[in-house]
Amino acid sequence: MTFKVLLIDDEPAALEGMLLWVDWEGLGFQICGTCGNGEDGLRKIRELSPDLVVTDVKMPLMDGLDMIAAWRREAGGETVRFAIVSGYSEFEYAQKAMRYGINHYLLKPVIPDEAERELQDLYRELAEQKERRRIGRLVEYEESAALLKGLLAERPVSGEERRRLERLSGSSHHWNVIVCRAEGPVLLELREEVASVSREEAPAYRIDLEDHLAVVYGMKAGLDGDVRGHDVGKRMGRYAERGASISVGTAVLSLLRIGESYRAAKEALRHAFYADECGQWIEYENVRHRPFDYRHDYTRFVKEMLQAVEWMDRTGFDQAVGKAKQAFLEAYAAPEVVAKVAVHTMRRIGEYMEEAGVFEAEWPEKFGRAGRPAEALGLARLMERLLECGLDAIDALRRRLAAQSRGIVNEINRYIEEHYREAITIKQLAQKFYLNPVYMGQLLMRKNGIGFHEQIHNLRINEAVRLLRETKLRTGEIAEHVGYGNYGLFLKQFVKRIGMPPNEFRGSSSKVFRD
Known part of the structure; x- marks a missing residue:
C-alpha cells in the first residue's frame, strides 16, 4: 500500500532536498503536495487528505506546531499523522511536539539514511493504524447492519439503539431500501456486488435475509426521485438485466422508519412474479396502485390438468397449463395464489404417481415438495416447472403401461x-x-x-x-x-x-x- 505525504517548509532548498534525497516511492510513500507555511498547510491538508505531513517548525504566518494544533482542533482526532523537521537549536520545539503526541523528528539538514529509518517506522505505524481503522469500521459496520436487520424484522429498539440510529441517520438526507433476489451464479455475483457497494458507498449496508438480500442506503438531497441514477441503483440495476429481481421501496427521512421502505420494497418485489410485464427492476411507486387478484377460482384448471395426467394425454396437459397461465395473467392473480394452485397440482400428480406405483427418488422436488418458494420463481418459470412435472409423469405412466401391456x-x-x-x-x-x-x-x-x-x-x-x-x-x-x-x-x-x-x-x- 502507498501513503500520501504533504511536505511543508518555508525554505525552497530544504523542500528540494527532501524531494531529491529521500526515496519516497521506495519507502511506500507518494508526495501529494508541497507548501511553505502553516496556513497554506492547513488548506492543503483539507484539499489533499494526506496520510502523513512532514513539516518544518519555524515558518512565517503560522508555524508548524500551531498548524498541527489547529488541525487537531478542527479534525478532532488523529486523522493525519505528523512528523516535524527542525535543527539542533530548535530542540525545545521537538519537546513541545512530543506533548502533542508527535514522536517522529527529522533533523536538519536531512540525512537520507536517518530519514529513511524514521520513515520506515512511520510507514509501519501508518499501516497498523490503517488496519485498526479498517477493523474498527468493519465492526461498526457489522453492528449497524445488525441493528438495521432488527429494524427490518420489526424488532423493538432500546433507547441506546435509538440514539445510535439517530446519529447514523444524520449522515444522509434520506434513506431507502433495495431488495435483491436471484439464484445460481448471478446470486453469487450479486452478493459480491452488494458487499462491494457496502464497502465503497457511504453509507450503504448489506443485510442478508432468508431468501433475499437488502441494501439500506442513504441518499443526498435532490436524488430521491432518481433511484437508478444513484450509484447504488446503477450497480444493482445491471443485475436486473441478468435475471435478478430487484425492487425499490419508498424513501424516508429517518432510519427509524426504514421498515416502511423495506415493506414497500418487498411488496414491489411481488410484482417481479410477472416479470414479462413489469421487468426485473421494480419501484414501489410504479406498482403501488396495481392490486393483485384474489377473487377468481382456478380449481377447474387443476381438474383439467389432473385428468390429462390420468388419461396420459400430453397435448391435453400442455393445453390445460397454457389456459391456466393465460387466466393468471388476465386476472393478475396474486403470486401466492398461483403458487398454491401450481404446487397443489404438482403434489396431486405426485400422489397419483405413488398410487400407480410409478415414483422415482428424485421426484419429490419435482412435485412441489422441496426447493425455494414457488412464488419466487415467477409465473413463466413456475408454469414451465408445472408443465415439466406433468409431462414427465405422463411419460413415466406410459412407460409403465407399455411394459405391462406386452401380450x-x-x-x-x-x-x-x-x-x-x-x-x-x-x-x-x-x-x-x-x-x-x-x-x-x-x-x-x-x-x-x-x-x-x-x-x-x-x-x-x-x-x-x-x-x-x-x-x-x-x-x-x-x-x-x-x-x-x-x-x-x-x-x-x-x-x-x-x-x-x-x-x-x-x-x-x-x-x-x-x-
Missing part, C-alpha cells in the same frame, strides 16, 4: 371377439383390464390397424354375413343378434362394409366379407 393386447382382442355382441365401451374395457381408455385405444390401433369401434362393427357385420348365408333369420333378428339395437345403424354399417343392403346380399351368395 395383453391379444387377451383384449379375445375378450372383444367373445363379447362384441354386448354393448361394451372402451371405458368399460379399460376398467376391466386396468388400463387408461386413451392408452388402450392407442394400443389396439397399433396392434390391429383400426380403432376399437371399427373393430366392433367389423366383427358384428362379419357375423351378420354368416347368419344371412346359413340361416333363415329375418334381417331385424340378425341385427339384434349381432348387437345392434338400432336397425338403422345396422343397415348403415352393413352397406358401408358390404356395399349393398342385407336383403340384397342374401339373394347373392357370391359376396363374402372378410375382416
Whole structure:
C-alpha cells in the first residue's frame, strides 16, 4: 500500500532536498503536495487528505506546531499523522511536539539514511493504524447492519439503539431500501456486488435475509426521485438485466422508519412474479396502485390438468397449463395464489404417481415438495416447472403401461371377439383390464390397424354375413343378434362394409366379407 505525504517548509532548498534525497516511492510513500507555511498547510491538508505531513517548525504566518494544533482542533482526532523537521537549536520545539503526541523528528539538514529509518517506522505505524481503522469500521459496520436487520424484522429498539440510529441517520438526507433476489451464479455475483457497494458507498449496508438480500442506503438531497441514477441503483440495476429481481421501496427521512421502505420494497418485489410485464427492476411507486387478484377460482384448471395426467394425454396437459397461465395473467392473480394452485397440482400428480406405483427418488422436488418458494420463481418459470412435472409423469405412466401391456393386447382382442355382441365401451374395457381408455385405444390401433369401434362393427357385420348365408333369420333378428339395437345403424354399417343392403346380399351368395 502507498501513503500520501504533504511536505511543508518555508525554505525552497530544504523542500528540494527532501524531494531529491529521500526515496519516497521506495519507502511506500507518494508526495501529494508541497507548501511553505502553516496556513497554506492547513488548506492543503483539507484539499489533499494526506496520510502523513512532514513539516518544518519555524515558518512565517503560522508555524508548524500551531498548524498541527489547529488541525487537531478542527479534525478532532488523529486523522493525519505528523512528523516535524527542525535543527539542533530548535530542540525545545521537538519537546513541545512530543506533548502533542508527535514522536517522529527529522533533523536538519536531512540525512537520507536517518530519514529513511524514521520513515520506515512511520510507514509501519501508518499501516497498523490503517488496519485498526479498517477493523474498527468493519465492526461498526457489522453492528449497524445488525441493528438495521432488527429494524427490518420489526424488532423493538432500546433507547441506546435509538440514539445510535439517530446519529447514523444524520449522515444522509434520506434513506431507502433495495431488495435483491436471484439464484445460481448471478446470486453469487450479486452478493459480491452488494458487499462491494457496502464497502465503497457511504453509507450503504448489506443485510442478508432468508431468501433475499437488502441494501439500506442513504441518499443526498435532490436524488430521491432518481433511484437508478444513484450509484447504488446503477450497480444493482445491471443485475436486473441478468435475471435478478430487484425492487425499490419508498424513501424516508429517518432510519427509524426504514421498515416502511423495506415493506414497500418487498411488496414491489411481488410484482417481479410477472416479470414479462413489469421487468426485473421494480419501484414501489410504479406498482403501488396495481392490486393483485384474489377473487377468481382456478380449481377447474387443476381438474383439467389432473385428468390429462390420468388419461396420459400430453397435448391435453400442455393445453390445460397454457389456459391456466393465460387466466393468471388476465386476472393478475396474486403470486401466492398461483403458487398454491401450481404446487397443489404438482403434489396431486405426485400422489397419483405413488398410487400407480410409478415414483422415482428424485421426484419429490419435482412435485412441489422441496426447493425455494414457488412464488419466487415467477409465473413463466413456475408454469414451465408445472408443465415439466406433468409431462414427465405422463411419460413415466406410459412407460409403465407399455411394459405391462406386452401380450395383453391379444387377451383384449379375445375378450372383444367373445363379447362384441354386448354393448361394451372402451371405458368399460379399460376398467376391466386396468388400463387408461386413451392408452388402450392407442394400443389396439397399433396392434390391429383400426380403432376399437371399427373393430366392433367389423366383427358384428362379419357375423351378420354368416347368419344371412346359413340361416333363415329375418334381417331385424340378425341385427339384434349381432348387437345392434338400432336397425338403422345396422343397415348403415352393413352397406358401408358390404356395399349393398342385407336383403340384397342374401339373394347373392357370391359376396363374402372378410375382416
